[in-house]
Amino acid sequence: MAVIGITGGIGSGKSTFCGFLGELLPAEIFDADRVARDVLANDEEVREAVVRDVCPQAYGGDGLPDREVLRKVVFTDPAARARLEAIVHPRVRASWREKAEGFRCSGRYFLVDIPLLYETRAEGFFDEVVVVGCAPETQLERVCARGVERDQAEAILRAQLPTLEKAARADRVVWNDGSLEGLRSQARELVSRWLGFSPAERE
DSSP states (O other): OOEEEEEOOTTSOHHHHHHHHHHHSSEEEEEHHHHHHHHHHHOHHHHHHHHHHTOTTSBOTTSSBOHHHHHHHHTTOHHHHHHHHHHHHHHHHHHHHHHHHTTTTSSSEEEEEOTTTTTTTOGGGOSEEEEEEOOHHHHHHHHHHTTOOHHHHHHHHHHSOOHHHHHHHOSEEEEOSSOHHHHHHHHHHHHHHHHTSOHHHHO
8 A cells, every 4th residue: 555644744734634644544553753752762772862863951860861951952953853863764764664564565554644754854754745734823822832932933944844845745635723623524525536446435
């Protein structure tokens, strides 16, 4: 079956959309953010490199990554962000690429939820790329609702490719300024296109 990249800026709803697709398809979902967090927390080589090359205070007294410290560092210091990405991204990519190869000849879809798909130049590996987007102000509202300060949220958005640029490069675009039911409806329509029948036929 197909290997599909699902991407979008922070606060766009891409992970929620990916979850809706997973409910409708015979699919496995790879959450690149979750794997990156696991790598930061559990890979000793990564830990040593991050402390050495990114921020000495990157880990708390409990030995776990201090996400607040890391967020402040990487979104105020582009060079530090580049060093962190150079440490973490190759490991995450190796993980999903290894899994993806097994799905191309299977009867299941492999959905890769990957925020920095275009930023890491990964688009060529996927059979199809879906961008989930929304207005920048909607993104900011959603990110701030998670407890992130507005100036940090704005810095995060500036560090990512603009949504319209991602949309121009995508195979399919989903817009998510509305309700969850509207997003779910778009997931149903997309799955129907992939599987070759109309939404009405699926009911």
